[in-house]
Amino acid sequence: MDKEVDYSLCWLEYSKIDDEPYREKLSKVVKNIIAVGQDKFTQTAVEELKTAVTSLVGFEPEVSKEALCGDNPISGIIVGNVTDALIMKYISDDEIQKLDEEGYVIKSVKENPGLVVIGSKNGHGLVYGAFSFIKHIQLKRDVEEVHIIDNPKCKLRLLNHWDNMDGTVERGYAGRSIFFCDNKVTNSLGRIKDYARLLSSIGINGVVINNVNVNKNAIWLITPKYLGDLAKLADVFRQYGIKIYLSINFASPIYIGKLKTADPLDEDVIKWWKETAKTIYEYIPDFGGFLVKADSEFNPGPYKFGRDHADGANMLAEALAPYGGIVIWRCFVYNCTQDWRDTKTDRAKAAYDIFKPLDGKFAENVVLQVKYGPMDFQVREPVSPLFGGLERTNQLIELQITQEYTGQQIDLCYLATMWKEVLEFDTYAKGPESKVKYVVDGTLFNNKYSGFAGVSNVGSDKNWTGHWLAQANLYAFGMLAWDHSFTPEEIAREWCVRALTNDPFAVETIVSMLMRSWRVYEKYTAPLGIGWMVTPHTHYGPSVDGYEYSKWGTYHRADTKAIGIDRSVKSGTGFAGQYHRENAAMFESMETCPEELLLFFHRVPYDYVLKSGETLIQHIYNTHFEGAEEAEKLKEDWVKIKDYIRKDIYEDVLERFNRQIENAKEWRDVVNSYFYRKTGIPDKYGRKIY
Amino acid sequence: MDKEVDYSLCWLEYSKIDDEPYREKLSKVVKNIIAVGQDKFTQTAVEELKTAVTSLVGFEPEVSKEALCGDNPISGIIVGNVTDALIMKYISDDEIQKLDEEGYVIKSVKENPGLVVIGSKNGHGLVYGAFSFIKHIQLKRDVEEVHIIDNPKCKLRLLNHWDNMDGTVERGYAGRSIFFCDNKVTNSLGRIKDYARLLSSIGINGVVINNVNVNKNAIWLITPKYLGDLAKLADVFRQYGIKIYLSINFASPIYIGKLKTADPLDEDVIKWWKETAKTIYEYIPDFGGFLVKADSEFNPGPYKFGRDHADGANMLAEALAPYGGIVIWRCFVYNCTQDWRDTKTDRAKAAYDIFKPLDGKFAENVVLQVKYGPMDFQVREPVSPLFGGLERTNQLIELQITQEYTGQQIDLCYLATMWKEVLEFDTYAKGPESKVKYVVDGTLFNNKYSGFAGVSNVGSDKNWTGHWLAQANLYAFGMLAWDHSFTPEEIAREWCVRALTNDPFAVETIVSMLMRSWRVYEKYTAPLGIGWMVTPHTHYGPSVDGYEYSKWGTYHRADTKAIGIDRSVKSGTGFAGQYHRENAAMFESMETCPEELLLFFHRVPYDYVLKSGETLIQHIYNTHFEGAEEAEKLKEDWVKIKDYIRKDIYEDVLERFNRQIENAKEWRDVVNSYFYRKTGIPDKYGRKIY
Known part of the structure; x- marks a missing residue:
């Protein structure tokens, strides 16, 4: 360089x-x-x-x-x-x-x-x-x-960094944290400035710089121990119209304040948070606010003290209100110690069951942050029923730019195509055209705060995102948060011309690669919305039963005859009933349920015939053979445009495609073998299954 | 206390x-x-x-x-x-x-x-x-x-500690290392002395104090950087007739000596090891020797330099010979990056294929260390065909006292019963009565060195072994290494009276618990010798497919009709042919193969009828229901003898039994559900399967 x-x-x-x-x-x-x-x-x-x-x-x-x-x-x-x-x-x-x-x-x-x-x-x-x-x-x-x-369509256009103070990044695939190293806040402000420039150029106006799981040193970020250094970061971001936010540990009054409780209705706790807010704003006058993962995956929250999420969020909101700060409260709350034998409990239902009854109870400077789907960033999920379900509550849609379940910046997966489908989903909350995009831009329910939160895919790698082409996801996130009317294709084209090459053939090749990449990844991984067939913990590569007998509420329940979860109201867990009437009816029936979500909503026999005329089992075989082939095609396309790409970028990306091809083959063979061994039904085209 | x-x-x-x-x-x-x-x-x-x-x-x-x-x-x-x-x-x-x-x-x-x-x-x-x-x-x-x-029957009665210098213990379930902390050698010599006393009292005469995987600081243990501290340890052990040994990294001449190679035939390498040996003996005149894990699971070895194991071992042996030291060379060598699709390669065959051709080529102060089975310390394996196969080579049997695959000192599993079966196995190397015990005591082949190596289950826990009753495994290992004619039952009784209680009812209860515990553990885990159905990496708890699509050579290949690996000569991988004629014939046929090893040697349809009259699938269900029940019985027995056990020990052990019961149920339900979902065959007794 x-x-x-x-x-x-x-x-x-x-x-x-x-x-x-x-x-x-x-x-x-x-x-x-x-x-x-x-x-x-x-x-x-x-x-x-x-x-x-x-x-x-x-x-x-x-x-x-x-x-x-x-x-x-x-x-x-x-x-x-x-x-x-x-x-x-x-x-x-x-x-x-x-x-x-x-x-x-x-x-x-x-x-x-x-x-x-x-x-x-x-x-x-x-x-x-x-x-x-x-x-x-x-x-x-x-x-x-x-x-x-x-004008930006959404008021809040935020990135969430899952950066830990030791310099690691949870679910990070692009090197180390750019904010923290050795439990200190970075003093490499040059790179921070360049990051602020990149973000501002795509319209981002807020960054949560630390992991939502707030442990050890990170608990103390809201104290003078670190606020001096954070103020320097904030100064850099401020030049570019970006506020900084912090993830907090709900039990901070205990950890830091040495109080006996973190009960949000306790006078001492309330006072402690008010003092803490005052201190923070002395250092950072335009501090954005708190992001809170409470009562979720072992993080403390108001439940511990017999209170609900509104109690918890509103107490913090009151502390921040005098300074214009907001509380962003995550809805990713579910039982993560479920017994796999328990078929009544449905993780997909948890967020709605918990937060819908609280609709209208949150302070005006509280914003709920809702993952796009009811599970956790799978390659394919239905849209969360909280969109359209919450009618009197500020809300952010949480998207995952970092490719935790979508190839980890080894496999190409341009996510804007998925995000666009989510944004275009019609919730019918106020009749037709009650699309998710109008929920998150605040127009449907006239919210004071609303918008996008994206889990960042950025790290210390020289290309920021591990895979050079994964820059397109960061770019697209900003563009959609600014204006959800952009098409994924035009965003891809813009990014490509600005960042890679302006040769028309190369541009169109790359745009085509990006545009089909999500579907390719979906094809060789978990079929028809069932999700979760990933290696436990790492979440890269196949393990069909990896989360099947676990405590995480993530099951496909495949047996020798059928696979999938019946989430209908009539005979299943009832999740489908969390949607407004039109969608509830659509998901309820196997005939009208969108096929790409069939196994999410229904338990389906392997010999069920899909619209393509193929049986379910044959569909699984077909898509997996196709997906692996199409992964090879991606590489072939890349090789064709070699001359138009800077050499180091070309080689880096080529190496990723080689790894993606291996991964795709492994997925193909493991998934196909798993189902062949389970059903005994051969591939009708006689292709190799192990 | x-x-x-x-x-x-x-x-x-x-x-x-x-x-x-x-x-x-x-x-x-x-x-x-x-x-x-x-x-x-x-x-x-x-x-x-x-x-x-x-x-x-x-x-x-x-x-x-x-x-x-x-x-x-x-x-x-x-x-x-x-x-x-x-x-x-x-x-x-x-x-x-x-x-x-x-x-x-x-x-x-x-x-x-x-x-x-x-x-x-x-x-x-x-x-x-x-x-x-x-x-x-x-x-x-x-x-x-x-x-x-x-007199001790075996000359070498060694413990292998898989202790890392950072204080962790690989596959350790009893706290931290007693030898290392923070990359230093311990100076808590009081505890070391008590450890020496315990070991000497059961006849142990050598300890390898560091992990066979030798990385980072541990590479330097053979240098003056650490030898001063090691000499102090050796002084303590010497009082009790115990020598210390070190695991070495075969590439040390490169790491430490800054040589360009570690080729065992290179003059500079040979010289470097000779000088290193000289230095070690200056500090520790009775130093035992080196333990070497070479060309195994990513550890360097002679293969890297185009040499074989004899070249590597003999070169080291020559360096140690002037001082009476020995080289212990592990036979745990196999392809750990196998493609699961490859059904030709059989990990079980690897050690014999590699080491049998080298029989007779090792120097007289080299001892091969052979795991008891051809895989890796599973709850049930056939005896390694290297016993009886190697006729002109010193050898140690490697047993695993630490319960990596056998309950991790949470579940009770008295291993002497298993070890005894292994020792009593007749290899027929010189006709009948060529039992493994006569191989490892050196009498069958008249070896200069032979004996037992046990992977220690000891750590910094107050009871040394995590589970109080797991002390019995350490005790039994020493007793059997000293005299393999002891019965597991008399060893258990002795240990119990000496360590726990001398009340006759309590003693007989505990002896009975110990004696049946291995079989109980086997019942609720992987059936009939197939092994490996454990959670990857941790190796505790069930994951039937956890190692099925992996690179580790560990497959059960269950499909909707059958399970097991055909290792016969006639139609399988040929592993059965590595045994002497009598055993080869016995394992070759499904009818004569011991049933507890049926799935290790044969691919068996689920409706195959076992000697019990039950089908294979029904046997799997039965044993898993029984195993979980029997785990509860263990706890019930323990509760009965409460009054005879010191309170803190009673409570500690009770807590372990509660965890074991949960683990046993999890195994039962996961394994049964897995096979029910795969075969569609219901339990004929109508018990609950998920």
Whole structure:
């Protein structure tokens, strides 16, 4: 790498634009940057524009802090607040009306060719506007025709880092933590700044920097022991409009405060949290708030003290409210010591059963964070019935960018295609068009807070994400959180051009690879929504019975005749009944249940004939043979575009494909052998099964 | 515990004998101890006798270093070498003839009532004699009738500790290492001395103190960095006739010597090992030798340099020979990255295939260490065909005292019953009565070195072995290594009386529990010799397919019709053919194969009818229901003897039984459900299967 830093800057790498006529045209506009305001966001926006132009176009633009000389219109980029006279000159009241708090306008001034205005109502938007303009020129769009008025659809666009203070990352597949090392907060602020730039460029406005499982030293992050160092991180992120949040341990009053209880209704506990909040805000005035994993997988919570989740969350919310902070409370609560013999208890039902009765009981600065499906980030799950189920509660959708169950950044799996399906799912909460996307953007139920939380796939690797192509997942998460109307395909294309190559053949090849990758991964892993056939603990590679006799509530119950869980109301666990009527009816019946979720909702005999005309068992064989073949095809495609990809990236990715192919074969053979040995039914095409 | 030390002394606890007439009779003998010699072993023997008598009888005996006054016979214990005039006076030439190097004689002098002589040819024997006499009185045997001439049957009676320098113990279930902590050698020599006492009292004469997997700091144990500290350990053990040995890393010349190779035929490598041996013996003049796990489970070995095991072992042996040291070379060599799809490769065959061709090629101070079965310490395996197969090679049988696959010192599993079966197995190497016990005692092939190596079950727990009753396994190992003619039952009884209680009802209850425990454990775990149905990595609890699609060569290949591996010559992997004719024929056929090993040697349909009249599948169900019930019976028996057991021991053991019962139920239900789901065949007695 011929850069000063030893890591990639992903889609902010800025290779010089090789299209000379375009560069020529562009040069007229970008040679001047006029910064109207003096605030930090204007500085950030200007700095980013300058950096980008210098690399992309090849010269350093002149930056003036003055207004234009006299009334003479000149060419250049004017960056400023829409209340500034100079900006108001070019932006109409109507346009200003359309801007939200974080929105921006970019406008080429018709009457003044070569002049582009970037304006926002407050500072944040200017930074987004600057990055948007940079994207515009990276994609070689016409600068003379630009006219964008853009607002984020969701208020909260957050990343969750599952980083531990010892430097490990839970479910991290891209190296070590960039925030922590040896139980200290990092002082490598250069990399943190570059991370903030990457995140801001895709619209992220908050990062939870520590693991939701808060143990050992991490419990003390909310104390002066670490707050000084955290404040330095916050300073870096603040420049880019990003707040920092912390995961907390609900029992902190006991661990840190030496109190006898962490009961959320106890006066001393309430007082302790208020004092703690006060201290935090002294160090970090714009601290975002707390993320809480309570009463979940061995983490303490209000249950321990005979209270419910609303009691717990509201108490914390009251402590943060004076400072504008929020409490993000996870709904990932279920019995993780279930007896596998118990067929009545259904983990899928737990979150709804627990949180639906609390709907409307949470303080206005509490946001519930709900995993997209009722289980845990499987390659295929139905959408959680809490979306549409909670009608009077702020909520975030939790997506997993890190590929815990989806190939661990060894196997290619572009997740935007899955996320898009989830967002487009119609909950029917208020009749048709009550889609998940309208729940999480807050419009359906008019929430004060709502949005996206993504479990980060980032680590200290030079490409940040382990697999170079997994950058696309981080990119897509930001783009969808900003505006869920983007299609996965256009996001993939944008990312590819900005980060990898602009050769049309290579771009289309990569877009095609990304677009089909999720389905390929699904094909060679657990079939038809049943999930969980992974190696215990690591969650990579096949182990069909690995979670079958476990305490985790994760069962397929395959026997010699049938497989799947009956979650119907009529004869099963009743999970299907947690949805609104239309969906409940759809999932209830084997005939109307979407086939990709068939085994999630129904117990199905192996000789059941699917819509394809194949039996269930034959479908399992077919998809597994196909999936492994298609994994090989991914590699073949990659090899074809070798000449268009930087050598080190090409080799790194090739090595991943080789590993993916091995993994896919192992999945194919283990799953097929498992079912062949269990059913005795041969593959009708006579392919090799062991 | 009302002792100075915070750990048990096991069978050397010495509670006062509560039988007053016996104590009275005894007092006459034990009031005087006459130490003839002045050497260290005499000192040790006298010290042990004195300690024991003081506690057991209630007074401190008088110790005189002088001979008897004049010719007047007095009562007392005379301890000394059989070449001493005073001893020779009472011990006949004939008796002396019968003594081996480590043997001893204990004799009550008829013509001089109240006088007992303990004599040996060299010092070691005196210590054994002293402990033997102590046992004699603990068991309240007649001191006036005592006449024992005893020699160990095997020359090498070794423990292997799989202790790591960070203080962990691989496959240890009894706390931390007693030898290492924080990458240092322990300086808690008090506990080491008590350990030496325990081992010497059961006849152990060597300990390998570090893990056979030699990594990181442990590689440097053979250098002056640690030899000073090791010498202090050796000093403690030496008092008790125990030598210390070290496991080494075969690539040490590269790691430590900075050589480019560890090729055993390379001059520099040879020289390096010679110098290393010289240095070691400067620190520890009676150093036992090296234990080597080479070319095994990722450990380096001669293969890496194109050499064979004989090349590797002989090179090391040459370095140790001048000092009387030996090389113990493990035969646990197999392909641990097998493809589960490959049905031709059979891990069971590996050790014989590799080492049989090298028979006769090893130096005379090399000993091969062979696990009792061809796989890895499963609850049931056939005896390794290397026993009887190797005819011109020194060999040790490797037994696993630590209960890796046999309940991990949570579940009760007295292993002497299994070991006894192994020792009684007739190899037919030289016709009938070529039993394994005659191989390992060296008589069958007239070996210079042979004996037992046991993987220790000891750690820092106060009872040394995690489960109090697991002490019986350590005790039994020593007893069998000393004299394989002991029965498991008499060993159990001895241990129980010495270590736990002498109430007859309690003793018989415990002996019965111990005697049936292995079979109980076998019943609820993997059936009929198939093995391996354990949770991967931890090896506790059931996972029927846990090692089925793995790289470890461990498969049951159960399908809907049959289970088991055909290892016959005619139609299978040919493993059965590695035995001598009589055994090969027996294992070859399903009819003559011992039923408990049926699935190890044969692929058997579930409806195959066993000798019991039950089908295979019904046998699996039956044994698993029985095993879980019998585990509950063990606890019931324990509860019955509550009043005879010290309270803390009673509670500790009760807690283990509760865990065992849970484990047994889990095994029962998982195994039964697995096979029911796979075969669809119901239990004919209609018991609950999930």
